Amino acid sequence: MRRPALPRELNFHYESFPFAPTGTATQPLESVIESLLPSMARATELCETLLEHLTWMFSIVSRQYLIGELIPAVYTQNRIHGQMYGPHDLALLLIALGIGVFVDLNLPPYHEEAEYYYRLARSVVSLQSVLTRPSIATIKCLHLMSIYNGMSGNASNLEDSYRLLNLAGHVALGVGYDPFSWDPSLMGIGGKEAYDRRAYFWNLVQPILWQSLLTDHPPPIMAMFISCRMLSAEEEETHEQSGVPLGSGAWSCQFIMECLFPVTEAMLASNPPTYQNVLELDRRIRAFNIPLSSPLDSASSEMQHFVRSHFSALTLMFLHRSYFTRALADNPTNPLNSAHSQSFSTTYECACVILDSTRDQYDRQPDLVPRVWRIWTNALSAAVIIGTVAMHNLNATLKPSPLEKLEHACTLFRSAAKASSPASRALVSTLLLIMIIPEDRS
Template structure:
């Protein structure tokens, strides 16, 4: 089997090479479809400088007879890290979650194992679930906890609906479920499980897994092929939400189950507005809310997984539901959920279209999308000042405060994942000064978004630390931000942002260690420790006394090295084999593929900018002091755009001034000068007197700006443990 896989990979590589060669020849053929006879809109040579490939990562596991897993270019780093060999804990986690250890009878076990399609001729009825219903007071407590702690972000079930279910079940002195559809009971148990997931009870994990299994079993009790209701859709949604909240290794489960959820919703016609069928007003609002929750989840999940979405907006005709019934939102201003739906509908379709174009995409299109995302207005009640002091504070209400933070993260995470590949290309092409590169807007955008998310979450953590520690969504974005910050320092230690990026990286990693302890993957702290060490060593070597401060560009062979799966965190381009399931130990060594100037000797000491993580304290118990006196003259703390001949128009300058007055004050002095980089000048290119001469490059050549390959190469260097 191994030999066969190797043979197929070789054939695939040969085929791809032939296609690249064919596309690079000046034959006038289209690069998207090499065999097409369609004439291009412009000469191929004129299009190539601004075109970048969009492929992704494919992992093949020989232990599952060629089982494969794909993540695209926009994938979140937490999902890309699953392509790396496991650390040995996955099997233990799965055994702990196995329903046979949860104390449910054999009949329910059979139903759980039949989820999601169910048993065709099921011999069981709902009575087997009666012993597992909690008392009324307990059920009400868990329902309230769910709506307080989780429904602020997603609302597939309205509060009045769960109250109706509670009244139906507990209408007498004991639970009565004869007249209640099994899928509605599944919604009930999912609410119970999710409420327990946010409780402070130390022994809640076993019971919440039991409730989750009961929810799955009740879906299987009434097969979805026989008929579906809104409760069916809600049940699938809540099951996915529970897995997403509690299991860090369930990304594929969530992806597949939510795909079924979308199909069930389409069977019901939720993609069309209920007013066309003269339904009751409450039912219309219920259907609208449910559809837009599904569309929002599906779109964001597709984006962070790097895969095509299940729903396309052009195939729908469903109106937005009425504005949030939120007492904190007054007048005609949009509430969080209403804003969330509109932002998703306005920005995500174009983001996904850009991310999944079957071939090359234009950088100018990306910058137009950047402007659209950045200028999308957040309601004033949901705005917050990131610079501290006077301004718009975080709400004292934890629910509203997390909605404030989520608005920031929805925009900044979107921008970060869009720009990071171009950011890496700029670092590769001009590691001495990436701000003079034609993709310099992506360098600024990636750095700015990473910092804004770190600053925002730290501000929220000071006000609402306890609830925030349970939401992996926020910490996942911090994890991705750390990767971008470390990439900047490692790839361009002489950049004017490098010192600040290293300080932010140290602070963010320590903050991540403290705040994410309840929800993070165990392997993530080890990954961050390696990232920090590699960035620190690169920065130290560059600024060491006697260093020539030169950074040599890696050779084409270095950029093309795939290694094991190191670099997957950055969106590797190619095929990754998993011959074993054992993870690399912390002491494992690999040869470095990102070489630096031989005239830059490695300094015996290292700089520690910011607090250390527990991994680093064990490794480096006595860190060296920072030579601040020498650093002051080596790192420019302000950036002068005039040195690169970059100018902005008066309209852009006015726009940048207004934008910076509300959002950029949280940056230190150097960040106040980012506006003069022409950051919002769409169609931005390298100026005529820039230090780097931009040359047209053909896709498929060693120097072609393949975004997955370049981003992967930087992370591969960061994850290199040769210095360990």
């Protein structure tokens, strides 16, 4: 279905994001945007789709809030906690609709309906200042906008995805007089509300740290500035009512503080860590017990099983990546003889694990997996490492064979490329790697 172009006044606000233009009345524009919403039934359907297919990756908005409170408030003019919803609440709903379109398996990938909702969301965000009048809805909206840009299939949107996630982190450090990084108990908040705030805070921190490791940019939130305490297993049992495994649980909070934060700080410090520090972090990561639920319970359980299954591999790959390069520089013909050989072999082994688990999950869920860009970003990072090893003529000394693994990666990317722009770009990059490997090394 072809969606109408946005009215001119909304385009002005779209282009002004993230700033709020002065001298414009917000209520008339908010009413215009409300008139462009889909039916309540369609909005509910898209939100259900979002929750069904992406709760394994994040827990940003709960079903109770999104469908039980926000949709009724917008469509029937009810009140949320005694107040009418604001522009950022409306934007939160709109961006949820856009992402819901992306993971609606009854629609083709990158359906234009998603962009329509995104443009509306970005326009309505600018009706209220992101920087001077933020709320928790503001942070969640920016977080979802980051995810939307990552899932859009447009490579030029990836920078926007990174910037929006960083912006969400910066805003979280100063929401009014009560920074979101503070523990809710310091503001007199307890019970389910405190649990929800803590759970979302750690769900925000985790992708910020992964993004920092991927891009080599420091995160906006550092461990030393956090007073928000970690979730406990008892809290989860008391307050988590959904049967679907959601986002960051108690184990994930521990992994973030004990492994992910230390690795991020070490890798991005102005002075690189000593090799002894790297090996100590390696031992800590390997010793951390990550619970793996049965992958057969449900689609969401299956996807979270997939994510957890290579948590350690991803962290170890990022930890050893710089010393992997050092090992190749030390001894290009046989980096296994380098003083940093453990980093070389660990990085290669972890890259193989990531590719293998990606292929297995793609075989299980060939419709959903191509639509999740983070999976293919990590898979490409792994393929580049394997391709680098293959270029150094080590096929006879390493098992599995680097060239064979690289060809497997090509097969995977080629299969997913029909429905995934990131996989398509990864295919091109991997084919280029194969082309520059000398024939005598293949």
